[in-house]
Amino acid sequence: MTDAQIIEGINNKDQAAQGILFEKVYRELVYFAYRMVDNMEEGKDLAIRCFSTLLEYQREFADIEHVKNFLFTTTKNACINHLRKRQRVNSHTTELIQRYSTTENWEILMDRAELLHELYRAVEQLPAQSRTVFKLTQIEGFSYHEVATILGLSPHTVRNHNARAFELLRSALGERKLHIALLLLHLASTGN
């Protein structure tokens, strides 16, 4: 789906579009909320709650940026309210509230979340098989033959997947950040 189709779908409460939007923004939103309230579980709760308000929203969205703005603003407000409630318990919270009540600061956090997400997605786009092969050979240290046995492929195919992975990562993260890619793959393939 193109962005335009997603927006049309969102405005029509189309379930498939809502699903695609969720996949596009969920991680950014959770990261953003997490950094605001400094707690991953609470961040996830807040992001989920705010995404659900989008599902109920009556007015129409003009484009994807409009949607993202809505989501981030709603999440920002929910986070500040959440922090205020928590404030009675904890002085660290006061610091967080002060930091993110300034528009400047939460907008910068939004920039950070989006940029991070874009970088992450580039690596994630590696096809599953290539990712697995790369991980098994580079991180786990299996030989091509061992990988071939584990995955039920020919050693030749394994070598191709490995090469493809290297190429994709080089273009996704740039030459000097290849070592980051190694660890990312490790994480990406043990997660979702």
Next chain:
Amino acid sequence: MPSRSDIIAALVKHVRGESLDTGERELVDSFLEDNARRQMMDQYFFNQDQLLAELEVISSISIEEGKQHLQHYLLTHKKVRRIGYRKYWWIAASLALLLTMGVFVTTLLKKTGTTETATQPIPADIKPGAFKASLTLSNGRIIGLDSLTLGELAKQGTTTVMARDGQLVYEPGEAQKGSSLYNTLTTTNGETFKTTLSDGSVIYLNAGSSITYPVSFSGNERRVTMKGEAYFSIAKNDIPFIVDIQSSTSEQQGQITVTGTQFNVNAYDDEPAVRSTLVEGRIKFAKGSQQVSVIPGTQVISTSDGLTINKDIRIEKIVAWISNDFYFDGDNIQSVMRQLSKWYNIEVAYKGTPPTEPFYGMISRKRDLQSVLQILEAAHIQYSIEGRKLTVAVLK
């Protein structure tokens, strides 16, 4: 006016060290004019270690888990809405396409009522499964559990057995040497329960299943025995956690060894194979002289012929039961009926040749049997019910 996504795209290239064209250069420069933003970039994107840490954080966020979380949230914060409508949107686009081809979902979503077969009224007592189970203590005493059970149930050695929020919890007392006391949690058809063991591991038990475990873990292994179907979320610990899978006649079907991980085991006697699916972490599956280690997203299939590995799986389908849903993804009628019979505690028989068409769709396990049987009506399959026995016949 440059769009936000243009700015982000230019910044991505900048971080990667790629060369920028004039337009992109301008976007990056004006972004970096702001001191606070330049500082943020230096701190999080141009510091290798920090960038890695941030990417690790973002990669640890699971979309699958998020979808389930959202579904839970929507179900528990329901306002007035058409039943079943909201639940389907987060299914991947490709499956959504399949679903629109599947008769069952069309019927449920549109409620056009174009069923031609006469609907048999279902006897009022066929309710869906509930949070219930029986707990057998080490001394043989049996305690009935349900979602209302609350508080301390027993003391087993120095461990306290408690119930709260519809689950069983084992709170460890001081470490105790000596032989372990064992408890068994059992569900019959129509029951399901959840327990947290004394090491923090959580086990979800499906209908018609049982799990035997020590009340406290000591020594160099954490070993439990299971029958039926269970989902394990094992607490990370250096001491390996071992699951002995048995058939209802206590025949060994395989053994799983893990240190900290999440996986589902389906070992019902009436299923053609034992299926163990790894969601997160690492498992090692052993049966007889065969042994295999797998990575997440993989299923180990164990039959009398040995072990095979299956990567062509949909995790949401396998763990749907924990969110209290049925998830049919190309299941034939026998597979659908095996699941229904365990949850609704009914017997199923077939008149004539059972139909072969695949069923697709999701439906909450909380629905009563009648709603679920609309699947059959939509596929022109006639059925009749007598007491707790369902007979399926194909309507030509």
